[in-house]
Amino acid sequence: MSDSLANVSPHHLANRFQSLIWSCLDAEFFKSAVFFAERYHVLDQRNHDARHLYALSLLKCGQVHAAMSLVKQLPGSRCPGCSTVKAQCCTALG
Secondary structure (H helix, E strand, O other): OHHHHHOOOHHHHHHHHHHHHHHHHHOOOHHHHHHHHHHHHHHOOOOHHHHHHHHHHHHHOOOHHHHHHHHHOOOOOOOHHHHHHHHHHHHHHO
């Protein structure tokens, strides 16, 4: 079985994680979304999509400080989605 996992491309794995996370968020399974997003983010911590989905999942799960720390440390330009997550964190934190 480990041989079959070695043949899985990183691109395919990233697509699967994105699909799982969005499905969990849509179904309001926020803890499951955090679970998958955390694993996705660990695979490639430089991947902007992974960081964005992890922050969004944390925010939806009520872990506002953790979500804020992820979007706060983004270098340079931010995507509109990350700016929205940051604004929602700021609103939740008062």
